[in-house]
Amino acid sequence: MTRYIRHAACFCALLLVALLVNAIRVQVFQARAHDTNPANRRENIARYGRERGDILVDGRPVTGSRDTGEQLRYERTYRDGPLYAPVTGFASQEYGTTLLEHTEDPVLSGSDPMLTPFPLWNDFTRRRNPGGDVVTTLNGAAQQAAFRGLAGRKGAVAALEPATGRVLALVSSPSYDPGVLSGNSPGVGRSWAWLNANPDKPMLNRAVRQTYPPGSTFKVVTAAAALDAGVIRDVDAPTDSPAPYTLPGTTTSLSNESDGCEDLSLREAFRWSCNTVFAKLGVDVGVRDMTATARAFGFNDDALRIPFSVARSTFDPSVDRAQLALSSIGQYNTRATPLQMAMVSAAVADGGQIRTPYLVERTTTAGGSIVDTAGPRPVRQAMTPETAAVLKELMTQVVTEGTGTNAAIPGAIVGGKTGTAQHGIGNAGMPYAWFVAWAQGERDMQPKVAVAVVVEDASAVRGDITGGGVAAPIARAVMKAVLNAKE
């Protein structure tokens, strides 16, 4: 019997070896495949097991983390959620991340290898880095001024520092509180459904993801093209422009909101926003030079990231002369994001230079040591410095004695341009009220802020007066907030 007991013992030993081999198979050879299986929740548990880093405005966090004690432990909270939603986006356990929460996720979630001082040691200890912080370029006061100015109306505001490209304000209205999407409770699903079904589209970032016909504010670009191309050599010389203006090759006639535009000089036509003068000017410059100037200002660029992507602003290069005439006054296929129009204004303020806008000043570890800072940004010459100087003067006149007097700030030099963009079939929709501007405080060496404001469905009398009446006060509040800010 001894022999058979030994056989049975050998059989048991074989079973043990099979178990050990199987354990090695699962725990060593298949481990990576199992760990990365999308159905394996461990990665998510680890991700939400730490407090997420914060997004900072004026050195103070506008985000936070709430310990729920649940399996996905920390949920995102937002201070002034609706105010900063167009910048932060949301960080939802259920629906992922957007905007800065998305582009800066490696830092915020702590997975960025740059957060680790000793990578090998961390691999050994399995320690996870705490999430790092993202310091934005935003000016909280300007952001609030813009948000208050819009007062829940549909619209957007973008403000830049012309000399650097720092984004000072980015507001979209109506907004939403991203905090309602943070967790994974049934309430989050209801909020998601409600926000998506809402006809006002509160989750749409109108400042960077929505394009509008820029209307008369585009005349800044057309004027720059005319001056750079040498079509206009003297801003005070009368132009050869009829009013009303029959679009070339058609019988359609274009008129103005105000009278007396016939043969007006560029200075006067800019001040009173004469459509006829600028439509003809665009045709005189030609589609090639108009397109080149528009592109230099940033139109037709798919690649802009601030760091999240910005919708492409368009100037259609394949137009006939009649369409070019309409394109040159910001209609037809010409479309721009509010951020793009702020860049146009900033270029005028900064001697014709366009600096790529950016929203992240620096990223830091949880301890505050710097991980990455905003490096030098590409600079592009949108127009000659001389042209910029002329346009600065023209824009200043709009505010001092033109359609944009509502933007004037006592003691500061302010330049602006109003716009009213028609939209809808047969101009059936309510017009968009636009205002683009820049401002320079009395002690400043150069303009401190450039801003673009758009208000949809401006419920006022049609005409340029709308941009001046509805949008200019908002731009003024934003610029004032920036000029008053203590350095």
Next chain:
Amino acid sequence: MTKAGTTVAPADTSARAVRLPHRRGIELALIVLAVLLSVYGYCAVGLARHGTVPPGAAGYGAGLGVLAFLAHLAVRLRAPYADPLLLPIGVLLNGLGLVLIYRLDLETPGDRAAPTQLVWSTVGVTLFIVVVLMLPDHRVLQRYAYVCVAAALALLIVPILFPAVNGARIWIRIAGFSIQPGEFAKVLLAVFFAAYLATNRNALASSGRRFWGLQLPTGRVLGPLLAIWLISVGVLVLERDLGTSLLFFGLFVVLLYVATGLTGWIALGLLLAAVGAFAVGWLEPHVHTRVEDWLHPFASIEAGQGPNQLAQSLFAFAAGGVLGTGLGLGHSVLIGFAAKSDFILATAGEELGLAGLSAIFLLYALLVERGYRAGLALRDPFGRLLATGLASIVALQVFVIAGGVGGLIPLTGMAMPFLAQGGSSVVTNWAIVALLIRVSDSAHGQYDDKETP
């Protein structure tokens, strides 16, 4: 007999002439080590989860220590020649099981299982002490073979009268406690098989006709055995407890082979197993699903229903890797309701890693090996078969459940000896260790022996 057999006889005489040392001091030292390791496990869980030593650590440690010490005293008193490894392995595995269950309790605050498990452990150790103190000689059990088998069948039949729990009719619930009578039945059946085969092994091996090279015993000898086996398997199919059925079958085949030495029994056993497995897999949807899950553990993920228990178990093992996440730092609770019972090994695999898992497997292997060793050292056939049977129960059970949760074989609901939550299981395993202690004491000590080898 064989060459190996002939070497036993002189060893026996020498054993009688020169008494083996008691080695109780080694046992005590190992028990202290086992208790300290368990307490260390508690502290590791508490430190990992809350940054402090858990308040219950001293209590649990003291409880486990007192139980182990009393068991040690019983062995010292009544089984001084017993193998000194058996009791410490039992204490360590039971302590480790308590740590793992306590650790999983932290994830399910509404459902604490560790205190109950400690109560059952106490019952188990008490039973151990009673067996060691009251059973003077394992051969007494041989007389009660038919009482044992009657009791075993009764225990197997009773749960049919109770409602099914999670698809299996293997539980009876009394006064808040749920008992799994089938667990006790396996020790009783081992006693019966050992007694019956010890008596009839010569008849089984040499009587009857030869058929296809197999020595078939006469129906008079084989009949009762087959009948009891069929009844037990039939009951288990009715109760849908595939694991226990497999265990009984494996135990039956191993003991039959050891008793008769006929290789044909293994061939016949495997053939019966194949036919049975095919029939059950085909007819029984509960089992059929298990086989499908084993073949395609991620099918439910692809179907968009999320990972099933087996997939979660594999994720847990994989997350542990070689060194494990550390006690208290894994997420094996994702496995769901069976995490503390059938799938407790996944928690060990995740938090202790391949290293810890191998250590646990080796502890079981050591327990089994010590059981076989006691069987080899004994001279009476009943004792040899009993020791072999008890050790095989542990080995088969570990293989079936560890192979199941690791994706090696189809999953069968079974408790990992000592580790898993389950009172009946802990009590039964303490009974097994008690019998092995008794058997090994007889093997290594002097006993007045009237039987010839």
